Amino acid sequence: MLNLIMTEFVKFRRRRFIWLMLLAAFLMPFAAVFYFGPESREIEAMAFYKFAAFSYTSWIVLPIVLGLLCTMLMYDEYQNNMFKQLWIIPVNKMSFFISKFIVVFAYSLCFMALTAFISVLTGIAAGIISFTADSFYFLLIKCLEIGVLTPFAMIPVLTVAASQKGYILPVCFAIVYTFTGFIFLMVNMYLHPLSDTAAVLLRNIDGVILNKPVNIRLAFLSIGLWDSVFALSAKAALNKDSR
Amino acid sequence: MCEIIIETRQLTKAYGDQTAVNNVNLHAKKGRIYGLLGRNGAGKTTIMKMLLGLTSITFGEAYIFGQNIKGNEKRIYPRIGAIIETPGFYPNLTGTENLEIFAKLRGTTKPDAVKKALEIVGLPYKDKKVFGKYSLGMKQRLGIANAILHDPELLILDEPTNGLDPIGIAEVRNFIRNLCVEHGKTILISSHILSEISLLADDIGIIHNGVLLEECSMAELQKKNSRYIRLQVSDTTKAAVILEQKFRIKEYSIQDNQTILVYDTGHDMAEINRTLMLEDVSVISSQLCNNTLEDYFKKVTGGEGIA
Numbered sequence: 089m090l091n092l093i094m095t096e097f098v099k100f101r102r103r104r105f106i107w108l109m110l111l112a113a114f115l116m117p118f119a120a121v122f123y124f125g126p127e128s129r130e131i132e133a134m135a136f137y138k139f140a141a142f143s144y145t146s147w148i149v150l151p152i153v154l155g156l157l158c159t160m161l162m163y164d165e166y167q168n169n170m171f172k173q174l175w176i177i178p179v180n181k182m183s184f185f186i187s188k189f190i191v192v193f194a195y196s197l198c199f200m201a202l203t204a205f206i207s208v209l210t211g212i213a214a215g216i217i218s219f220t221a222d223s224f225y226f227l228l229i230k231c232l233e234i235g236v237l238t239p240f241a242m243i244p245v246l247t248v249a250a251s252q253k254g255y256i257l258p259v260c261f262a263i264v265y266t267f268t269g270f271i272f273l274m275v276n277m278y279l280h281p282l283s284d285t286a287a288v289l290l291r292n293i294d295g296v297i298l299n300k301p302v303n304i305r306l307a308f309l310s311i312g313l314w315d316s317v318f319a320l321s322a323k324a325a326l327n328k329d330s331r
Numbered sequence: 332m333c334e335i336i337i338e339t340r341q342l343t344k345a346y347g348d349q350t351a352v353n354n355v356n357l358h359a360k361k362g363r364i365y366g367l368l369g370r371n372g373a374g375k376t377t378i379m380k381m382l383l384g385l386t387s388i389t390f391g392e393a394y395i396f397g398q399n400i401k402g403n404e405k406r407i408y409p410r411i412g413a414i415i416e417t418p419g420f421y422p423n424l425t426g427t428e429n430l431e432i433f434a435k436l437r438g439t440t441k442p443d444a445v446k447k448a449l450e451i452v453g454l455p456y457k458d459k460k461v462f463g464k465y466s467l468g469m470k471q472r473l474g475i476a477n478a479i480l481h482d483p484e485l486l487i488l489d490e491p492t493n494g495l496d497p498i499g500i501a502e503v504r505n506f507i508r509n510l511c512v513e514h515g516k517t518i519l520i521s522s523h524i525l526s527e528i529s530l531l532a533d534d535i536g537i538i539h540n541g542v543l544l545e546e547c548s549m550a551e552l553q554k555k556n557s558r559y560i561r562l563q564v565s566d567t568t569k570a571a572v573i574l575e576q577k578f579r580i581k582e583y584s585i586q587d588n589q590t591i592l593v594y595d596t597g598h599d600m601a602e603i604n605r606t607l608m609l610e611d612v613s614v615i616s617s618q619l620c621n622n623t624l625e626d627y628f629k630k631v632t633g634g635e636g637i638a
Contacts, residue, residue, distance in 0.1 A: 091435045091436055091438070092436065094435065095432045095436060098424070098431070098432055099421055099423075099424070099432070101423060101424060101428065102423040102461065103423055164421070168419045168421055168422060169417060169418075169419030170419045170420075170421070171419075172383075172416070173418070173433070174436070175384065176384070176385065176408055176411065176413050176415075177409070177433070177437055178408045179436060
């Protein structure tokens with residue numbers, strides 16, 4: 089398993105696009121600078137972080153980036169005709185799927201850590217916020233929370249990517265999946281893994297008021313159920329004859 | 332008796348109504364090269380895929396190293412090296428990096444395994460050229476290097492010389508032969524090129540439309556690849572005695588009560604005819620036949636032949 093994970097990272101060599109996708113971490117912090125305005129008076133750091141890191145980054149930007157990554161990871165294996173070579177080693181199909189998930193997980197953590205640092209730096213550089221250890225600590229913990237939970241919510245996309253030789257359907261699915269997650273956030277939080285994730289994340293952010301108190305158990309149960317179903321589907325998809 | 336490394340029993344693969352492989356009973360012996368010969372689409376790759384668990388078996392069983400492959404994959408597959416169709420590698424990585432990935436996944440412990448495998452196939456170690464820029468021949472060589480990387484006991488090679496130039500084909504042929512002779516590897520190799528298999532294989536299986544039509548040793552097959560005299564006579568028993576006593580001919584076969592095939596063609600046909608006539612054996616016809624391997628395959632495959 090460890091070898092599988094290590095080889096997954098070797099495959100990133102000379103893949104510029106994967107690293108370029110990290111630039112998406114700059115998107116919302118820069119948008120926040122423009123939103124609050126460079127000449128505006130200093131605002132509370134938490135208000136800036138909410139816009140720069142906790143809202144659209146976790147609802148839209150990160151899921152789309154991870155969806156693309158999931159598609160790329162699986163599409164590469166199909167496109168390069170790798171499955172035959174891997175299965176005759178033999179590589180365990182579930183271990184293979186988990187190793188891909190761990191790559192997505194690590195990438196998500198890096199992305200959110202980067203988001204945290206860029207949010208602080210842009211906010212301070214633009215003179216919108218001043219640095220406080222407490223708010224930075226909260227930002228970092230929350231970003232890591234987002235980084236940890238979102239990959240679990242993206243397992244369905246990884247499954248769809250594992251079941252398709254092409255990339256069009258998985259990419260479309262990732263986009264639709266992300267936006268439906270955003271919509272479900274406003275309808276019923278416990279029906280969609282991404283809205284479950286958002287529910288868990290929003291539970292303790294100052295200034296965010298939800299209609300009902302967040303049921304963390306129900307959110308985790310929903311994520312767990314969806315992930316189990318999709319992980320089993322992924323196993324079935326990878327078990328298909330490689331003709 | 333030779334140990335059987337690969338044995339299939341009524342191996343069958345069907346895709347819906349279409350039967351790709353039908354009741355194949357294949358036997359590959361230890362330390363020998365088994366050539367699976369058939370036209371494109373005959374079912375060679377499907378057999379190999381079934382042996383490697385890449386496609387499910389519809390009916391029948393396959394045994395490798397004496398164990399049924401079903402349920403013993405983890406014990407069997409690490410002892411096999413294989414190329415199925417076009418070998419796949421990551422185009423953004425160099426040949427060395429690609430092999431290092433496979434060495435890691437296989438748990439290869441020898442530190443110089445990658446270097447050695449690349450040396451055998453004539454590819455440079457630690458080269459900066461990425462796989463995406465390799466020529467077809469280089470890709471094929473890297474595939475072979477990957478197959479032998481972990482020093483497997485059995486090699487399953489699906490058309491390994493595809494895309495190689497004539498010199499490359501000869502080199503690969505030599506090193507496959509060396510792997511068998513010097514390292515005692517068992518090799519199952521498929522090809523649609525008759526000359527390729529005839530130069531390499533010890534045993535041969537002819538497959539056509541999913542059916543294994545014949546399985547025999549190359550030596551047996553060579554006998555059929557020969558010139559012979561076909562005699563039609565009134566009394567084959569008497570004619571056989573005359574051939575043995577007067578001409579010291581030992582290599583002949585009586586086909587029926589009128590036909591004898593004489594494989595020793597160094598004798599004068601006219602002299603044989605005359606002697607038989609003098610001994611009161613009527614010669615209805617005598618003919619010098621030239622039966623090549625290709626003719627034989629055409630006959631076996633119902634006239635369609637093999638490339």
